[in-house]
Amino acid sequence: MTDPTMSPSAASPGALHWNEEDVRGFGMAVGGPGKVLRPTTTEQVADALADVRARGGNVALRGAGCSYGDAATNRGSYVLDLSAMNKILDFDPATGLATVEPGVTVRDLWRKAITFGYWPKVVSGTAAVSMGGAAAMNIHGKNNYALGPFGECVKSFDLMTARGELVHVTAESDPDLFHAAISGFGMLGCMTKLQIQTKRVHSGRLRVWGIVARDLAHNLQILEDLRGTADYLVSWVDLHAKGKGLGRGLMHRAEQLQPGEDPEGVRFYEPALQDVPTTMFGVVPKGWLWPGMWCALHLGQVGLVNALKFRAGHLEERGSPYLQTHGAFHFLLDYVPRWQWMTRPGGLIQFQPFVPMAESERVLRTIIERCQKAGHVPYLGVLKRHRPDAFLMTHAVDGVSMAMDFAVSRNEARRQELWKLCQELAEVVLEAGGRFYYAKDAVLLASSFARVHGDEAVGRFRALKAKWDPDRLLQTDLSRRMGV
Amino acid sequence: MSSRTGTCIVVGASSGIGLAIARRLCLEGRKVAMLARREPELKALAATIDDNLGQPAAFPYVHDAADLAAAEPLFARIEQELGEVDELHFVAGVMPEVGPDEYDLAKDRQQVEVNMLGCIAWGNAAARRFSERRRGTIVGVSSVAQDRGRVGRPVYNASKAGMDTYLEALRNRLWRRGVRVTTIRPGFVLTPMTEGLQLKGAIAADKAAELILRARDDEKAVAYVPGKWRLIMFVIRNIPSFVFRRLSI
Numbered sequence: 001m002t003d004p005t006m007s008p009s010a011a012s013p014g015a016l017h018w019n020e021e022d023v024r025g026f027g028m029a030v031g032g033p034g035k036v037l038r039p040t041t042t043e044q045v046a047d048a049l050a051d052v053r054a055r056g057g058n059v060a061l062r063g064a065g066c067s068y069g070d071a072a073t074n075r076g077s078y079v080l081d082l083s084a085m086n087k088i089l090d091f092d093p094a095t096g097l098a099t100v101e102p103g104v105t106v107r108d109l110w111r112k113a114i115t116f117g118y119w120p121k122v123v124s125g126t127a128a129v130s131m132g133g134a135a136a137m138n139i140h141g142k143n144n145y146a147l148g149p150f151g152e153c154v155k156s157f158d159l160m161t162a163r164g165e166l167v168h169v170t171a172e173s174d175p176d177l178f179h180a181a182i183s184g185f186g187m188l189g190c191m192t193k194l195q196i197q198t199k200r201v202h203s204g205r206l207r208v209w210g211i212v213a214r215d216l217a218h219n220l221q222i223l224e225d226l227r228g229t230a231d232y233l234v235s236w237v238d239l240h241a242k243g244k245g246l247g248r249g250l251m252h253r254a255e256q257l258q259p260g261e262d263p264e265g266v267r268f269y270e271p272a273l274q275d276v277p278t279t280m281f282g283v284v285p286k287g288w289l290w291p292g293m294w295c296a297l298h299l300g301q302v303g304l305v306n307a308l309k310f311r312a313g314h315l316e317e318r319g320s321p322y323l324q325t326h327g328a329f330h331f332l333l334d335y336v337p338r339w340q341w342m343t344r345p346g347g348l349i350q351f352q353p354f355v356p357m358a359e360s361e362r363v364l365r366t367i368i369e370r371c372q373k374a375g376h377v378p379y380l381g382v383l384k385r386h387r388p389d390a391f392l393m394t395h396a397v398d399g400v401s402m403a404m405d406f407a408v409s410r411n412e413a414r415r416q417e418l419w420k421l422c423q424e425l426a427e428v429v430l431e432a433g434g435r436f437y438y439a440k441d442a443v444l445l446a447s448s449f450a451r452v453h454g455d456e457a458v459g460r461f462r463a464l465k466a467k468w469d470p471d472r473l474l475q476t477d478l479s480r481r482m483g484v
Numbered sequence: 485m486s487s488r489t490g491t492c493i494v495v496g497a498s499s500g501i502g503l504a505i506a507r508r509l510c511l512e513g514r515k516v517a518m519l520a521r522r523e524p525e526l527k528a529l530a531a532t533i534d535d536n537l538g539q540p541a542a543f544p545y546v547h548d549a550a551d552l553a554a555a556e557p558l559f560a561r562i563e564q565e566l567g568e569v570d571e572l573h574f575v576a577g578v579m580p581e582v583g584p585d586e587y588d589l590a591k592d593r594q595q596v597e598v599n600m601l602g603c604i605a606w607g608n609a610a611a612r613r614f615s616e617r618r619r620g621t622i623v624g625v626s627s628v629a630q631d632r633g634r635v636g637r638p639v640y641n642a643s644k645a646g647m648d649t650y651l652e653a654l655r656n657r658l659w660r661r662g663v664r665v666t667t668i669r670p671g672f673v674l675t676p677m678t679e680g681l682q683l684k685g686a687i688a689a690d691k692a693a694e695l696i697l698r699a700r701d702d703e704k705a706v707a708y709v710p711g712k713w714r715l716i717m718f719v720i721r722n723i724p725s726f727v728f729r730r731l732s733i
Binding site for chain 2: 092093094115116117200202203204258259260261262263264265266267269270272273
């Protein structure tokens with residue numbers, strides 16, 4: 001990220017200098033060399049698109065690069081990295097409405113919002129995600145069953161189309177484009193400005209409960225029982241546990257506080273007090289933790305670590321409820337800086353099936369058992385509740401999702417085996433009417449595209465692609481893999 | 485200081501240390517007049533505090549600390565609207581970017597007006613009343629920058645030194661009348677003013693506010709925040725000039 005951004009003066013099409021870089025997904029397991037440019041203005045975005053058009057190439061749009069797989073990579077071709085367009089253009093302290101450039105991160109937004117008693121409605125497990133990326137992938141948080149995906153807090157966006165036109169889009173002005181560009185993984189145009197609605201919070205903290213889930217059925221039951229009342233629900237799952245304890249874990253439930261409930265919480269409107277701590281026990285810098293995790297993973301001790309974590313969950317349950325800052329509750333992935341490095345050199349992929357409620361226990365049990373049998377047990381599993389939404393390329397179902405992180409071997413045979421396993425698991429999910437999420441996926445085949453979304457939705461998406469980007473200027477490794 | 489029940493005034497309450505002090509004073513159960521320039525932000529910040537506490541505690545007053553003539557009438561108006569004031573925190577301050585060869589009188593003037601004269605205007609208004617009532621507390625947020633004149637920001641140093649000396653004189657004048665004056669010299673604190681500067685070991689504004697209110701309770705004359713800066717500045721103050729002029733600190 002040290003290379004210079006674009007020069008302010010626009011060169012003639014075909015003459016811009018693109019920087020050769022290794023462009024990978026967050027999981028490091030997929031991606032490869034790409035020619036990268038980092039615009040700082042909307043005009044430069046137009047220039048960059050014109051430049052690629054003049055060269056007869058194709059270009060991928062990339063935000064903070066937090067998609068695990070190949071959603072923002074473009075091997076051997078052009079990558080427009082929007083992370084330098086990172087200004088919050090306006091934040092209205094009376095309403096909590098933010099106007100942002102696409103490279104503004106969740107972190108930038110919450111730091112601004114919390115000062116005035118607001119919090120983004122939908123946040124991911126890491127605050128590094130960009131607004132443009134969050135909208136394009138239509139990310140979800142731990143409250144998806146209640147507030148829906150990120151797209152539902154987007155009031156409007158400016159979309160730079162492949163032909164260089166700038167269109168202001170709202171759900172009213174062009175409902176089709178609005179609901180397809182959000183969730184459309186950067187296929188219909190580049191968002192250059194977004195209006196994001198944040199929500200009022202009455203304290204800088206949340207009330208949090210840790211709840212031990214004995215097994216998979218219990219885990220799913222807690223989600224069902226609490227989704228009517230809890231503001232946030234997320235469960236960690238020990239995917240190494242077998243037999244009676246299969247699918248056991250620790251559920252976290254959080255609730256917003258009401259005015260007057262937590263006076264001390266007024267201090268926590270200061271962003272610095274929201275940050276996750278940078279040291280463990282006040283002394284050990286967390287930047288040093290990933291090598292320890294690397295050892296656990298590469299010495300095959302993940303099962304032990306999971307079992308210990310499960311035991312520790314009982315302690316947390318006894319100490320519940322407790323008060324925790326929004327930042328500390330939401331951004332679990334930011335607790336250990338560079339944690340994904342523990343999967344080096346092979347990197348990781350995430351497999352996150354979304355399964356309708358009625359089929360959830362059977363499908364998830366099958367998946368966990370098959371993983372254990374195949375000897376590819378994810379080191380991490382995360383269970384969440386979802387609800388359907390109106391976005392065209394939605395991944396949500398009225399059911400649950402289980403995100404599973406697999407370490408990828410550098411051994412090609414083992415790697416192929418993992419891909420094959422995931423594709424077999426995907427078959428189980430698709431047969432049950434399940435879905436997948438492109439911010440995570442790295443393994444689906446083109447034949448699955450219509451099965452995930454249905455022929456009608458895929459037809460409409462392809463028609464919109466033909467309308468707004470007839471020359472298929474906007475492409476990614478993902479879009480080619482899915483045969484968009 | 486058992487008598488601290490009256491209204492507080494915080495000048496410069498819309499960000500950083502001033503905002504953190506205002507929040508903590510509200511948390512102590514005090515009525516707090518929050519003074520700052522930008523109306524929408526100030527109003528929203530005060531409303532946020534009230535919303536959290538579930539009761540009115542923060543009262544926004546739009547004020548520019550450089551508007552010296554406005555201090556006296558505004559003090560009177562606050563007392564009229566919120567009741568007798570017995571605590572003043574002057575936290576307003578500006579620190580514009582200054583180039584190594586820049587001598588811009590407009591920037592210099594702004595710093596003297598806000599940092600030094602603003603403090604004097606509010607200090608006088610408070611001193612007059614507190615002295616007559618024989619009680620009250622004045623806290624002025626100066627800076628470690630006041631301890632030496634340095635190459636980076638000559639007039640920031642000078643304005644803070646002027647303010648600091650004024651506060652010392654005020655402390656000596658008012659001590660015999662039962663009024664306490666505490667000078668705060670913060671080191672590195674994470675605030676919008678210091679955003680973008682790489683400050684190693686900087687503390688949160690809320691932590692600074694906690695230490696400032698503790699210094700107030702302990703009736704300290706001068707408090708470095710955090711305390712380790714007393715030692716750091718002792719060393720820096722004792723660097724001989726022929727060495728100091730060659731350093732870039």
